[in-house]
Amino acid sequence: MKKIILLGLAIVLSLSACNQEKRYTQQSPEIDSYKKLMEAYKTQKWDEFPNHYADTAKIANNVVKKKGISVAEAIKKNQDDAALFNWVVENEEYEMVVTDKKETWVNFWGLWKGTLKSSGKVYEVPFHNTARFIDGKIVEEYGYWDNSAIMMDLINQPEVAVKPTDTISK
Template identity: 45%
Template sequence: MKKLLLPLAIVALVAYACQQGPVRYTQNSPEIDTIKKLISNYNAKNFDASMFADTSKTYYNTKDNPMSAEEAMTYHKENDNNYASRGFLSDHQEYEMVLTDDGESWVNCWLDWKGTLKANGKEVVIPIHLTYQFVDGKIVREYGYWDPTEIVLTLQQLEAEAVKTEQEETE
């Protein structure tokens, strides 16, 4: 019996060591599908917050002052006033889901966004990184990072020109 116990223990140890844990990285998951739907909704100007948890927090180009999902949708609607057209381009989209050492599920995506300013027809293309944390199939955190400099400077220039024109007309 003792002779049989050692080989059984070795087989059990090998079987335990060979068991694969959860997938830590993938490019196909229900969470990625959720983000693709969210991007599609954004492009269609369908501002649906149902993919977000009630307590979700959204951070755009900041780590402070989070927005709720509804506030983020309002942010997008208000920004739409500046554009004749806008949306994420379908080329070169990259998505990945990562399960962290702490057991957190995150979806990262790298996209190109294109907008045409309503005021002057200027087209702007901006690379954007978005990352989303999921809990129980819902987004609980969203972080977005991009360089808005070209748009901000153009809008400031247009505003300055409008003010100058208005001042000249009242003189």
């Protein structure tokens, strides 16, 4: 009788373990979408950006949520950066998590290497982005990196028109 109870308990436990939802993964349709977005960023295919975002999406790079900008504004900032830099993104890592509130977020880590066109100086900037997905589209995105060395150099270059309040997108 003990063996039957233990066997039954083992079956119940294994079935309940199989029915748990996946809350962390490194492979998902959302990650695939974010990889395509990053590829569009790296190859400067700005027309592909809106494909990955909801119409009302806000992007908050190095700012608080209430200062987030639209996808169109983010594209313009990236285009402005492309006028100043040539860049690559390396060491890419992706993960997706489902929070306790059932929100789906894709986290990205990478190393941005940019060469300032006017001076040839190379910058290496580690950065992190996190994007919330609903129905396969990004509805909000946050980016974090330290671009203070770049900003100081740009402010000190009279031939580059950058104000201290500007930010480099990545």
